[in-house]
Amino acid sequence: MTTQHNAELIHRMGELVRAYCEHNHDFAFHPDRPVVRLHEPTFGADEIMAVVESLLSTQVTMGERVLAFERQFAHSLRMTHGVMNNSGSSANLLAIAALANRETDNCLRPGDEVIVPALSWSTTVWPLIQNGLVPVIVDIDPVTLNIDPEQIDRAVGPKTKAVMVVHVYGNPCDMTAIIQRCQRYGLQLIEDCCEALGAEFDGRAVGSMGRVGTFSFYFSHHITTMEGGICVTEDLGLAEMMRILRSHGWTRNLQHPERYTEKYPDIDPRFLFVNVGFNLRPTEPQAAMGAVQLPKLAGLVANRRRCAAQLQASLAPFNELFSCQQETVGGYHSWFGFPIVVNSTAPFSAAHLRRFLAQSGIETRPIICGNIAHQPGLQLYPHRLVGTLDCATHVMKNGLAIASHHAVDEGGVAYMVERIRAFLAQYSHSVTASSLP
Numbered sequence: 009m010t011t012q013h014n015a016e017l018i019h020r021m022g023e024l025v026r027a028y029c030e031h032n033h034d035f036a037f038h039p040d041r042p043v044v045r046l047h048e049p050t051f052g053a054d055e056i057m058a059v060v061e062s063l064l065s066t067q068v069t070m071g072e073r074v075l076a077f078e079r080q081f082a083h084s085l086r087m088t089h090g091v092m093n094n095s096g097s098s099a100n101l102l103a104i105a106a107l108a109n110r111e112t113d114n115c116l117r118p119g120d121e122v123i124v125p126a127l128s129w130s131t132t133v134w135p136l137i138q139n140g141l142v143p144v145i146v147d148i149d150p151v152t153l154n155i156d157p158e159q160i161d162r163a164v165g166p167k168t169k170a171v172m173v174v175h176v177y178g179n180p181c182d183m184t185a186i187i188q189r190c191q192r193y194g195l196q197l198i199e200d201c202c203e204a205l206g207a208e209f210d211g212r213a214v215g216s217m218g219r220v221g222t223f224s225f226y227f228s229h230h231i232t233t234m235e236g237g238i239c240v241t242e243d244l245g246l247a248e249m250m251r252i253l254r255s256h257g258w259t260r261n262l263q264h265p266e267r268y269t270e271k272y273p274d275i276d277p278r279f280l281f282v283n284v285g286f287n288l289r290p291t292e293p294q295a296a297m298g299a300v301q302l303p304k305l306a307g308l309v310a311n312r313r314r315c316a317a318q319l320q321a322s323l324a325p326f327n328e329l330f331s332c333q334q335e336t337v338g339g340y341h342s343w344f345g346f347p348i349v350v351n352s353t354a355p356f357s358a359a360h361l362r363r364f365l366a367q368s369g370i371e372t373r374p375i376i377c378g379n380i381a382h383q384p385g386l387q388l389y390p391h392r393l394v395g396t397l398d399c400a401t402h403v404m405k406n407g408l409a410i411a412s413h414h415a416v417d418e419g420g421v422a423y424m425v426e427r428i429r430a431f432l433a434q435y436s437h438s439v440t441a442s443s444l445p
């Protein structure tokens with residue numbers, strides 16, 4: 009079969025896929041059947057065809073496409089090394105396992121403490137425990153919902169060696185305050201950016217400010233590779249360690265395998281295992297999808313920001329009743345969703361609001377996993393709590409998130425605002441006049 013014939017076949021398949029998507033993929037808001045889902049697909053015919061072409065090549069396991077996507081992604085953040093893997097959770101596991109590996113320069117050691125915000129995701133914290141480290145849980149700032157930098161001062165002790173921040177819902181942490189403290193106390197900085205692709209602080213991409221940054225490409229995130237994740241770093245040694253651990257402890261995918269192969273001339277260099285390891289590898293179709301998605305990121309984030317700005321403006325009059333997450337000063341928020349926290353003095357609970365919105369076809373979810381210190385999984389393992397963690401507990405009890413994504417159009421925003429106003433109108437007898445719809 010000639011190359012030209014192949015190209016013609018792919019072109020015809022592309023037309024069919026495009027026609028299918030046009031007929032079936034309608035994610036716009038329709039007032040006659042109003043639904044606002046938390047997530048809609050970010051991919052369409054272009055991405056599906058990239059996956060199809062990757063499958064047709066029959067080269068599906070990690071190879072050239074993954075390598076190319078790693079470079080494309082790292083460069084988009086003005087960084088050098090990307091190590092793609094199969095989820096954001098795997099990215100966190102790989103980053104922490106590499107940092108805690110005895111072969112890594114300035115490694116974390118068993119029993120070392122790592123400060124994490126109480127409002128985080130489970131697999132922000134679990135990899136610390138899985139690698140013999142001790143999570144030290146600190147409270148958040150109630151306005152940005154991110155780690156409160158001053159809590160680092162309270163938390164730091166002789167065994168504390170690192171801080172792992174989470175840019176909650178795409179809101180960049182106050183990195184000036186955090187980096188200052190890391191320098192003051194000699195702490196390594198790890199950025200969990202799994203909710204924050206596209207976000208920046210002071211003009212710098214999140215993920216590029218610490219020793220390692222991690223991202224998720226899960227279906228519901230800013231861009232997707234179906235499942236998927238990536239670690240980024242400027243540290244070649246750490247990148248090489250992540251490549252080893254990603255794949256069985258193997259030297260196969262290293263940038264500089266000769267460092268090992270020359271040392272062990274008696275072992276077949278194709279099958280040289282120099283450390284322990286997992287299998288956290290992504291596939292070629294995932295990378296093919298990511299390569300098409302990444303150039304669309306800025307546009308997707310712009311729509312998330314437009315949606316969030318409209319929600320902020322429309323809901324501001326009700327800030328006696330609930331507060332919306334506020335963008336960090338100096339930050340560029342990429343709005344993974346739109347978090348709302350009901351004030352303790354409001355005459356209704358978050359559960360009431362959640363039920364009303366569900367009945368109106370508006371999906372909600374808790375804000376990350378609430379206060380991780382309240383999750384049963386953490387109770388099973390050594391950890392340290394700093395202070396009462398009241399802010400994170402308040403968010404867990406009274407918070408919910410609604411949609412703010414690329415596919416929420418003006419109609420969707422207007423509908424969410426109208427339904428929230430209708431909900432509040434039920435309480436018009438018990439709230440002050442200035443808060444009333």
Ligand SMILES: Cc1ncc(COP(=O)(O)O)c(C=O)c1O
Pocket residue numbers: 095096097098100128129131132174200201202203224225226236237376
């Ligand atoms: C802060 C944070 N870290 C890690 C993850 C894990 O990512 P994944 O779902 O791709 O495993 C998530 C998931 O959304 C997250 O919100």
